[in-house]
Amino acid sequence: MKSFIDNAENTDFSIYNIPFGVGVFNREYIACATKIGNQVVDLATLYDEGYFDDIEGLDDNVFEAYTLNAFIELGKEVTQPVRIRLQELFLENSKLSKDERTIESCFYDEDKVQMIMPLHIPNYTDFYSSIEHATNVGKLFRDPENALLPNWKHLPVGYHGRASSIVVSGIEIQRPKGQIKPKDADSPYFGPTQQLDFELEMAFVVNRNTQMGYSISTQEAEECIFGMLIFNDWSARDIQAWEYVPLGPFLGKNFGSSISPWVVTLEALEPFRVASPQQDPEVLEYLKFEGNKNFDIELEVGIRPENGEETIVTKSNFKHMYWNMAQQLAHHTVNGCNIESGDLYASGTISGPEKGSYGSMLELTWRGSEPIMLKDGTSRKFIEDMDTVTMRAFARKGEIRVGFGEVSTKIIPAL
Known part of the structure; x- marks a missing residue:
């Protein structure tokens, strides 16, 4: 297809896309x-x-x-x-x-x-569906020999997040404050996070309302998914580490998440379907699916200091996800949980198999022990004030290219 509107060959927004x-x-x-x-x-x-x-x-x-x-x-x-x-x-x-x-x-x-902001988001769920990311986190915080928790390969782990603090690209995020307990301290202190991190994610939005008690199968799940966008799930690692036991993320996550402004339809992504990773052990019946449910979407993250040049710190791909979107939605509703049109479901951090493809600073710097060098000569263990983090995503196959644009966010100091 050729459009009467001039556009560059490498545009994210070709005639094959048509985002909203x-x-x-x-x-x-x-x-x-x-x-x-x-x-x-x-x-x-x-x-x-x-x-x-x-x-x-x-x-x-x-x-x-x-x-x-x-x-x-x-x-x-x-x-x-x-x-x-x-x-x-x-x-x-x-x-x-x-x-x-x-x-x-x-x-x-x-x-x-x-x-x-393209959507009113009634509800937001964040999954934990990258086996590479979950393994890295398990090695960092638990037993390296048993990095995955016993349930991880049996169900798409997730939690319900805060929808009100999701903002569109270009909106600045203020460094959050909370309780922090250093390893060698007897008690916590209150202050700004010292370990502010991005999480490279994609998210999908659903197009319908269901009644309580109704479950969506993996077979019908994609009919319920309108499209996808880029999702940056900001994280305060030190606040999260102290608070998350026993109920999981709270203040370390709910201060802000950032999304790209364009929703790319599932139909535009049809040419980029690929097979999912083999799941072993075999999943339960309600999580089984047919066909290619993963998508070959290239991802990258750049960090730009104020008045500086951007450094690309990671390149990953959405195809690595262990749990796919159909399984996520099926699991989310198997207990009868109702969904609402506009609900957003984030993938969880997307990490590839190599260090240069990890989806967070936590992994890229191995919890701060291996800082990343930027083009201006400075280094980063985590994200600093006045840094701008930009995520990009696109898929390509032959002459067909479909992209998501970007989500770009500047971090400003805590009050």
């Missing part, structure tokens, strides 16, 4: 949007111009909204035809390509649009 987000146009008008090349497209105005008139189920202009939720909740029987229609409209010699008035009213250079 929410933008502020002309600093005053908010609407749902898509992006192709460096052009952000106002979908509400495109709807008013009649380009979606014959799509069954799209009876109202759901794009005149501050979030994607109303659109997502229409289900794939509507959202997928909308995506296909947009691809058709962006092709060379399409009806839209000849409609200069609509192009002028709907298309904006990316630097003229402020992307905002």
